[in-house]
Structure formats: structure tokens, C-alpha cells
Amino acid sequence: MTKAKELGVSENVVILDDGGNLKAFGRMDGASIPTIEIAQNKAYTALFGVSTQDFFNFIQGDPSLLAGIPALPRVAAWGGGFPIKVNGEIVGAIGISGAPAVQNDVDCAQAALALLPDAVPAG
Amino acid sequence: MTKAKELGVSENVVILDDGGNLKAFGRMDGASIPTIEIAQNKAYTALFGVSTQDFFNFIQGDPSLLAGIPALPRVAAWGGGFPIKVNGEIVGAIGISGAPAVQNDVDCAQAALALLPDAVPAG
Amino acid sequence: MTKAKELGVSENVVILDDGGNLKAFGRMDGASIPTIEIAQNKAYTALFGVSTQDFFNFIQGDPSLLAGIPALPRVAAWGGGFPIKVNGEIVGAIGISGAPAVQNDVDCAQAALALLPDAVPAG
Amino acid sequence: MTKAKELGVSENVVILDDGGNLKAFGRMDGASIPTIEIAQNKAYTALFGVSTQDFFNFIQGDPSLLAGIPALPRVAAWGGGFPIKVNGEIVGAIGISGAPAVQNDVDCAQAALALLPDAVPAG
Numbered sequence: 001m002t003k004a005k006e007l008g009v010s011e012n013v014v015i016l017d018d019g020g021n022l023k024a025f026g027r028m029d030g031a032s033i034p035t036i037e038i039a040q041n042k043a044y045t046a047l048f049g050v051s052t053q054d055f056f057n058f059i060q061g062d063p064s065l066l067a068g069i070p071a072l073p074r075v076a077a078w079g080g081g082f083p084i085k086v087n088g089e090i091v092g093a094i095g096i097s098g099a100p101a102v103q104n105d106v107d108c109a110q111a112a113l114a115l116l117p118d119a120v121p122a123g
Numbered sequence: 124m125t126k127a128k129e130l131g132v133s134e135n136v137v138i139l140d141d142g143g144n145l146k147a148f149g150r151m152d153g154a155s156i157p158t159i160e161i162a163q164n165k166a167y168t169a170l171f172g173v174s175t176q177d178f179f180n181f182i183q184g185d186p187s188l189l190a191g192i193p194a195l196p197r198v199a200a201w202g203g204g205f206p207i208k209v210n211g212e213i214v215g216a217i218g219i220s221g222a223p224a225v226q227n228d229v230d231c232a233q234a235a236l237a238l239l240p241d242a243v244p245a246g
Numbered sequence: 247m248t249k250a251k252e253l254g255v256s257e258n259v260v261i262l263d264d265g266g267n268l269k270a271f272g273r274m275d276g277a278s279i280p281t282i283e284i285a286q287n288k289a290y291t292a293l294f295g296v297s298t299q300d301f302f303n304f305i306q307g308d309p310s311l312l313a314g315i316p317a318l319p320r321v322a323a324w325g326g327g328f329p330i331k332v333n334g335e336i337v338g339a340i341g342i343s344g345a346p347a348v349q350n351d352v353d354c355a356q357a358a359l360a361l362l363p364d365a366v367p368a369g
Numbered sequence: 370m371t372k373a374k375e376l377g378v379s380e381n382v383v384i385l386d387d388g389g390n391l392k393a394f395g396r397m398d399g400a401s402i403p404t405i406e407i408a409q410n411k412a413y414t415a416l417f418g419v420s421t422q423d424f425f426n427f428i429q430g431d432p433s434l435l436a437g438i439p440a441l442p443r444v445a446a447w448g449g450g451f452p453i454k455v456n457g458e459i460v461g462a463i464g465i466s467g468a469p470a471v472q473n474d475v476d477c478a479q480a481a482l483a484l485l486p487d488a489v490p491a492g
Contacts, residue, residue: 019265020402022159025148033144047402062471064425064447068439072406090401155336156266156293160318179310193314201310225308268405271394279390 001028003111009099011108012039015084016093020044020074023092031098042081042105043095044074052081052095053106080105082113124151126234132222134231135162138207139216143167143197146215154221165204165228166218167197175204175218176229203228205236247274249357255345257354258285261330262339266290266320269338277344288327288351289341290320298327298341299352326351328359370397372480378468380477381408384453385462389413389443392461400467411450411474412464413443421450421464422475449474451482 004011010030015023027036045052056077059065070077076095079102084092094112096105127134133153138146150159168175179200182188193200199218202225207215217235219228250257256276261269273282291298302323305311316323322341325348330338340358342351373380379399384392396405414421425446428434439446445464448471453461463481465474 017265018402019156019263019267021150021156021265022148023150025145027144027146033142036145044403048404049401062447063429064422065471067425067435068444068446071440071444072403073442075403155295156264157290157318157321158294176310179313183309183313189313194317196319198314198317200314201308225311265402267396267402268394269396271391273390273392279388282391 001026001108003108004028004099004104007099007104007107009101009104009108011096011098011105012036013108013112014039014043014095016040016043016047016095018047018091020047028098035097038076039080039095039097041074041076041095042078042097043093044081045076046081046083046093046095047090049083049090051079051083052077053079055081078102080109082109084113084116124149124231126231127151127222127227130222130227130230132227132231134219134221134228135159136231136235137162137166137218139163139166139170139218141170141214143170151221158220161199162203162218162220164197164199164218165201165220166216167204168199169204169206169216169218170213172206172213174202174206175200176202178204201225203232205232207236207239247272247354249354250274250345250350253345253350253353255350255354257342257344257351258282259354259358260285260289260341262286262289262293262341264293264337266293274344281343284322285326285341285343287320287322287341288324288343289339290327291322292327292329292339292341293336295329295336297325297329298323299325324348326355328355330359330362370395370477372477373397373468373473376468376473376476378473378477380465380467380474381405382477382481383408383412383464385409385412385416385464387416387460389416397467404466407445408449408464408466410443410445410464411447411466412462413450414445415450415452415462415464416459418452418459420448420452421446422448447471449478451478453482453485 010028012027012031014025017023042052059069081095083090096109099105133151135150135154137148140146165175182192204218206213217232219232222228256274258273258277260271263269288298305315327341329336340355342355345351379397381396381400383394386392411421428438450464452459463478465478468474
């Protein structure tokens with residue numbers, strides 16, 4: 001949220017545990033209502049094991065995945081979701097949504113991950 | 124959460140806005156998985172305008188309400204949910220779940236409301 | 247399932263992980279269709295931390311819990327669900343449903359738990 | 370699962386009966402949480418009567434099917450789901466998900482079907 005304030009944007013910040021259950025959530029004033037769910041879905045999608053933008057690049061190469069994966073109820077396959085890994089194992093995920101530009105969400109998520117000393121830097 | 128630590132219990136703490144949308148959430152380590160949803164439901168139920176325990180007392184007197192209201196998907200009509208009111212108007216709600224005793228949830232919710240100087244004390 | 251065969255009953259056997267996600271499932275021939283979901287709900291309910299029959303005894307004493315808890319979408323608060331604990335911590339849950347008598351489900355769940363040397367004996 | 374171990378991947382394995390109801394499920398350690406649902410959806414999709422990859426090829430040729438079918442709640446129209454047929458009749462379906470490559474899921478499903486002597490080889 002510090003990063004979001006710096007960028008002048010309003011974000012929803014979601015932390016899920018490794019089972020996809022909500023661990024922490026915060027919505028900054030001004031973040032739009034539909035982005036509440038999107039932030040949660042980005043975090044859930046990151047539980048596939050890669051960042052949501054990398055995951056989209058992966059599914060984009062296969063027409064059947066491209067048609068089907070984004071239709072799953074808890075999936076949001078665009079930038080702003082990252083797995084949280086410790087020693088190579090997924091321990092949870094972060095999802096950020098709310099800013100006008102997806103890149104803002106990505107920047108805020110990476111700033112949050114940088115606060116976790118044991119977590120692998122977001123690729 | 125400070126109150127919960129004092130009581131030696133683990134809680135989920137939910138803040139909803141006046142539209143019933145998630146504003147903030149935190150789960151203390153040790154709070155059980157099913158109580159994540161219950162905390163959210165208590166907060167949602169408090170948007171009826173009274174505390175969840177008072178709301179149960181109200182529906183308990185009418186067999187049709189008692190049969191139907193607890194079956195609603197986002198309702199949890201037992202202690203631990205309170206509306207947040209400013210000048211008599213509902214501006215949101217708090218829901219707490221996770222402790223072994225409902226009274227712990229109530230105590231934590233009231234401790235949280237006491238932190239809001241403008242909010243009406245929970246009746 | 248060995249215990250169920252011994253008792254001459256057909257069961258659904260569910261193992262959930264500590265996050266409430268499906269880990270293993272098996273349905274014996276003859277187990278009825280609605281009991282598939284019930285077995286899953288019993289396991290989920292056991293994630294509250296006690297056996298489903300003990301959990302029902304707990305909610306039975308409070309009219310508001312008795313009205314509301316059984317209405318939750320993934321709850322089944324009658325015998326046949328047990329948490330799986332190792333060193334006092336919940337690592338998952340087992341749920342059994344399908345037999346004509348609830349006690350059969352309980353007996354099969356306890357027989358399954360007895361196969362886990364590190365798990366606390368089902369109380 | 371033997372095939373998955375051989376390939377060094379972690380899979381969810383789902384067997385549905387001819388009514389689309391869960392018959393058996395197993396999740397190997399390391400299979401990601403979102404793939405639990407995908408494996409079930411692949412098996413459900415195979416109840417259309419053909420493998421999920423053949424089914425995608427079929428819907429791909431018709432813009433209205435391509436827009437609508439993948440949006441159905443229990444559909445996953447990409448490789449890894451197969452109907453189980455005996456004497457030309459569908460008796461159930463298998464769905465596999467979890468590996469990094471869809472082809473791994475297909476290979477594991479075909480290895481599983483090969484264990485069923487009466488089942489038609491997956492086309």
C-alpha cells in the first residue's frame with residue numbers, strides 16, 4: 001500500500017495461504033468494487049506456481065487453454081498475482097488489483113514481495 | 124487482534140463497507156478454516172442494522188424468520204457481528220469468528236469498535 | 247473401506263488437507279449419490295478442530311448456533327468426520343458417509359484414523 | 370500415478386461415474402491447488418463422449434460453441450480428459466491435471482485407461 005500511495009493509485013491487496021484460503025486483505029479508499037474479486041482471483045491464479053502475467057503467456061500459446069482457463073471461476077490471468085515461495089515451495093500468494101494500469105498492480109505486488117526476506121524475488 | 128491475543132484465542136477479523144463489500148480482513152495463525160467464511164457472514168448479517176446476537180433474539184421470536192433467515196447464504200446470526208454506525212448511520216460492519224467461545228468473538232468485536240471514536244458503542 | 251466391507255456397508259471416504267482442499271476420495275459401489283457431498287462436508291466440518299459429533303454437541307447448547315451452523319454450505323454436523331492431528335496440529339480431516347447408520351460411518355472413520363500412527367486417536 | 374512418477378510430475382486423478390458424480394480422486398503431493406478443480410472439469414467434459422482435446426477441436430470450428438462451451442461451469446476443454454467406454458457405452462470418465470505440460474496429463478490418462486482391459490483405447 002505504501003507503493004500504491006507513492007504511485008497515487010488505490011489497490012486491493014490480498015494474501016492467500018497455500019491452500020487458497022484468505023489470510024489477509026486490505027482495500028484502499030478509491031479502489032473500485034469489482035477489483036475486490038479480481039485481486040483475490042489473481043492471488044488464487046498465482047497458486048498455479050508462477051506470476052499471473054507469466055501464466056497468461058503460457059496459456060496464450062495453446063488455443064484450448066486460452067479459451068478455457070480464463071473462464072474458471074477463481075482465475076484472473078493478467079498481471080498482479082505472484083506466488084510466495086520459500087525455499088522453492090509455494091507458501092501462499094499475493095494478488096493486487098485496483099489501479100488504472102496493470103503495471104501499477106505488478107509494481108505494488110513486487111514491492112510487497114520485496115518485504116519478505118525469505119521469499120524468492122518475483123520473476 | 125490485540126484483544127484476541129490477550130484472551131489467548133485466534134480470530135478472523137472482517138470489516139465490510141456499507142455495501143457489504145470486503146474492506147479489510149486478517150486471519151490470526153490458528154484460526155480454523157471454516158471460521159473464515161463465518162466471520163464474513165457475521166459482518167454481513169450485522170448490516171441488518173443490529174448486532175448479530177440481537178438479530179438472533181429478534182428472529183427467534185418468529186418461527187418463519189427462524190426457519191428462513193439462518194438459511195440465507197451470507198447470514199450468521201450469532202454473536203460476533205456488529206454494525207459500525209456514525210451519527211446513527213451504518214457505515215460498515217465488523218465480524219469476528221475463530222475463538223472456541225462465541226463470547227470471545229463478541230469481546231474482540233467490542234474491543235475493536237471501542238477503537239473507533241465516532242462509532243456508536245455496540246449495544 | 248476394509249472396515250466398511252466387514253460391516254457390510256458402502257461408504258464414501260474423503261480426505262481433505264488442512265486447507266479444506268480434496269486430497270483423496272473413494273466411493274464404494276452402492277453408496278448413494280447424495281452421500282458423496284455429505285462425506286466431503288463432514289470432513290470440512292471437522293476442520294473446526296473436533297469430531298463432527300462432538301461439534302454437534304457443542305452447537306446444540308446454543309440456539310443461535312444450532313439454527314445457523316448447519317445451514318452453512320460445507321457443514322455436516324453429525325457423526326463421521328474427524329480432524330487428523332499430528333502433534334496437536336490439524337493436518338487434514340477425514341469424512342465418511344454412506345452407511346445406513348451414522349455409527350457405521352463413525353466406526354469406519356475411527357478404523358481409518360487407527361491406520362495413521364502419528365495421528366491422535368479419535369476422541 | 371505410476372506414469373506421473375515416471376514422468377516426474379504431480380497429478381490430480383479423477384474418476385467420475387456415468388452420472389458425472391465423483392467415484393475416486395487422488396492428489397499427488399506437489400499438484401497445485403487450482404488443478405484440483407480442473408481435473409474434475411476435464412473428466413466431466415469427457416462425458417460429452419469424446420476426449421477433451423478432440424472435443425476442443427470440435428468446438429473450435431464453430432464460433433458460437435467456442436464462445437459458449439468453455440464458459441460452462443464444469444467444462445475444461447483441453448487435453449487430459451477421456452470418457453471410459455465399455456462396448457461403446459460411456460460408463461464414466463477420467464480427468465487428469467497438475468503437470469506443467471498438457472501432454473503429460475494426456476499421457477497419464479492414457480496409461481490409466483490402458484489398465485482397463487474392457488475399455489476402448491482412447492482415440
